[in-house]
Amino acid sequence: MTQLFAQPAELRRAIRSGAFTGNTSGQAPGFVQCNLAILSKDWAADFLQFCQKNPKPCPLIAMSDEPGNPLMSAAGENLDIRTDLPRYRIWREGKLVEEVADVSDHWRDDLVTFLIGCSFSFEEALLADGLEIRNLSEGKNVPMFNTNLACQPAGRFSGNLVVSMRPFVPSDAIRMIQICSRFPSVHGAPVHFGDPAAIGIADVNAPDYGDAVTLKAGEVPVFTACGVTPQAAIMQAKPPFCITHSPGCMLVTDIPNAKLAIF
Incomplete structure (x- = not known):
């Protein structure tokens, strides 16, 4: 352990x-x-x-x-x-x-x-509110995905957003959005929840980075902007x-x- x-x-x-x-x-x-x-x-x-x-x-x-x-x-x-x-x-x-x-x-x-x-910084606030963080409870790295959401280009850097994913039942997803909105310096409110295909993710069980976590019946995937995004921009620049x-x-x-x- x-x-x-x-x-x-x-x-x-x-x-x-x-x-x-x-x-x-x-x-x-x-x-x-x-x-x-x-x-x-x-x-x-x-x-x-x-x-x-x-x-x-x-x-x-x-x-x-x-x-x-x-x-x-x-x-x-x-x-x-x-x-x-x-x-x-x-x-x-x-x-x-x-x-x-x-x-x-x-x-x-x-x-x-x-x-x-x-x-990872806002996970503490979610846990304090009684929300389960699946990657923590399963002892895994958080799942991260490339998306089709374009970043604003700057100089030689451009590329698409990378997101991390945490599953919640809808009522907890709403609470998660409220809590994360307090922390804009660590990505803030999620950028998407629900259908992964809407942001270019083909399979929520096959992350581009990190580990897959269990998505239980009745849960929705909640996607937050991720600091791996600069690596995608670096690959392009x-x-x-x-x-x-x-x-x-x-x-x-x-x-x-x-x-x-x-x-």
């Missing part, structure tokens, strides 16, 4: 040492989890504009103070972006070439880090070099979730 860590710093130390290698859903409850995108300085302005024009899938939590600095003090004490995620993806010319547990050997002085809000998180393997920060609630 996966060990549960209460404090972000404790979890990051376990990740850095190699003792924790799994997905971070349910870990360090109460603290903001982030998706990751790291690009060279000459691509950073275009990517920042892409985030600003697409705040639901790409809500920006923090970015580097200066190129080449791997320490993200705004996100956590003694936080090193090169070592403190369970798994990273290395991209070259828009192609995934490697997954690694540490990017120290890939680090460069011209790299700019972007931290993007993650739906084809920057020479990029680092992202592996889906489900987030950066867990010292920022309390409560600080992101707007009411």
Whole structure:
């Protein structure tokens, strides 16, 4: 059984040492989890504009103070972006070439880090309200899907929305929408619920990323904008070099979730 860590710093130390290698859903409850995108300085302005024009899938939590600095003090004490995620993806010319547990050997002085809000952060509020989060109760990574919903292009970046899915009975789906609306910095209210085909998803039991979860009789799938969206945009833009998180393997920060609630 996966060990549960209460404090972000404790979890990051376990990740850095190699003792924790799994997905971070349910870990360090109460603290903001982030998706990751790291690009060279000459691509950073275009990517920042892409985030600003697409705040639901790409809500920006923090970015580097200066190129080449791997320490993200705004996100956590003694936080090193090169070592403190369970798994990273290395991209070259828009192609995934490697997954690694540490990017120290890939680090460069011209790299700019972007931290993007993650739906794992609002799961705490849903659990507190008594809603079941199926990926947590089944011990799985959340299912994520490519869609036919276009993002707003910015500079060299464009592409379609990626969504995460959680099943609920209709009354709970309505409550989930109300709760998530309080957290626009971690994707906010869902973008769709009901018929997956309406947003280009052929089979809700065959996610493009993450794991399939049980969809019970009487439940509807609820789809939330997902921070894997930048990876789809990166594949299309084809920057020479990029680092992202592996889906489900987030950066867990010292920022309390409560600080992101707007009411």
